[in-house]
Amino acid sequence: MTVKVLDAICGSGKTSYAIQHINESPDKLFIYVTPFLSEVKRIKNESIQEFYEPEIKYGKGKKSNHIKVLVEEAANIVMTHELFARLDPETLMNIKLEGYTLIMDEVANVLNTVGDITKDDIRSLRDSDILRIEPTGEITWLDILYDGVFNHLKVLAMKKNLFIHNGVIIFWTMPVINFSSFEEVYILTYLFDGQIQKYYYDMHEIKYQKYSVVKAKEKYKLTQYSKSLEPREYIGSLLGIYEDYQNGKSISKLNTNYLVKSNKPDKALSKAWFHKANTSQIDQLRKNLLTFFTTQALTKVDDLFWTTFKSLAPEIKNKKCKINKKDDRSKDNFIPFNTRATNAYADKTAMAFVLNRFMNPNEKQFFSSRGIEVDEDLLATSDLIQFLFRGCIRNNKPMDCYIPSSRMRTLLKKWINYEI
Known part of the structure; x- marks a missing residue:
């Protein structure tokens, strides 16, 4: 089995290709895995083939029991990542016997502590x-x-x-059988080479091939992967990336005024930095966030989204940047930095990415000790690009951006220039 990785930028048509492939393959059985229930509905609505969503009404009232029944009935199934991770060996054996194709929207959580x-x-x-x-x-x-x-x-x-x-x-x-039980596997994501699932595949010697998605004459098709097919320069032109100095003149110090001389700028805003930061630095970051959305990018609360490490968000929230204690995203404008595969924020015109993304050191050592090379810069770039595409640039509209980490801004600019 060779996994087909549709490594294509947000909005390029990965999901549309997947639905097209399903509709053109009436003789195949599919299991479609997606992070959000909203996408479950899309697959059910847009596919010509009938898809079933697992329900809590079989056996002991578990969705996993319904999945087992649906597989035995050779039905097409759409489920969340959470359910996919809980597939038991008996269900996976039946999946293999029936010859299912797996389509996974976004990478899975394949490693946990x-x-x-x-x-x-x-x-x-x-x-x-x-x-x-x-x-x-x-x-x-x-x-x-x-x-x-x-x-x-x-x-x-x-x-x-x-x-x-x-x-x-x-x-x-995640057990390798979760993937090897399928006749074909498609992964829909972006910048796969920087993601943990890629390192997991390398560790288990799972072969994969990357593809780009292109559209020709109203039809989507796969082609050999090439980043040159991505409109990065155009996307860059839509991003109003805040800088302290613009046109040679000092605008403000929102990217540097929270630092102290002993700080290493490339490490600033990492999780380790936050844990060592003093009260005045955290207070300054809180003020910076508010200043950006009130003077640099005048934005209403309902028109912005922001992120930092979730455990630290309560320390820098303010009257513009809000976070709900009960994780009710309808009552705030905070989004976890690794959010993917949702269009719920596509009307937002400004964003703030207040963190410096590095891989968990123990996770990095777990792979490196097994001879797997990890690219932390690509991982950071992947998360940042995915986060940016939650906002209005996915609809080709300009968006203001506050990215105070010098490392993250540099990675973004390298990505725009096709250097990553």
Whole structure:
């Protein structure tokens, strides 16, 4: 199996190609996976073939039970990423027998940290011959009759997808069978080479081929991947990227006034920087956000969206930039920085990206220790471009941007100039 990665910029027609492919393949069975319920409805509405959405009314009232029934009935299914990650071995075996094609809108969450366990816990379980640590770091569960506080680890380890790193950090990885059970696999995303799923594929030696999507005579088709097909310069012309100096003149200091001499500008606004920042720096960032949306890009609360690390957002929110404690996005204008595959903010005319994106060091070491090279700059660029495309530039309209991290602005400019 070779995964087909549709690595194309937002708005290029990836989803339209997928729906076209479905409509032109009445003899195939499809499982379509998407992050949002709104996209579930789109697939059901625009596909000629009938798609079924799992419901909580089968077996023990779990959607996963309905998926099992739908696969046995050889039905086309549309589901969320969350449900896809929970497919059990029996369902996956039936998927393989039926010859399904997988279309995944945006990359999956293929790597997670498993908490609530200490180094001493691991040592005790190992010394008691309850588990074994393989040379690869994989955890093999030996005591199948074990019934205790670490049952959640047992369940994951029995699926052969639990790894230990640095003697204490436990990573869950999505079982490879979630992909290998399909006859064909399509991944719809952008800048795939910077994303964790790419490194996961490399680790498991899953082959993939990247394609661009082009439109000719009202029909979408795949072609050999080339970034030259992307209208990056045009997109750059739509972005009003704030700079402290414009036309040689000082405008303001919103990109630098929160720094101190000891700071390394390229590391500023990383998660580690935020944890070390003093109160005056955080206060200045809060003021900067408000200043940008009231003087540099005069914007109403309903016309902007912003982000930073979610745990730190309450510290820099203000009367323009809001975040709801209960994660009700209808009551604020905050969006998680890794939001993808939604058009819900396409009317917003200004944005702020107040963070400097680096890969989690433990995740980076997890892959690098296995000989997998990680491109943190491409990862950061991918998240920034995806975030920008939540706003009105996806509709070819100008958008004001506040990106105070010098590293993130530099990466954006390199992307615009096809240097990334």
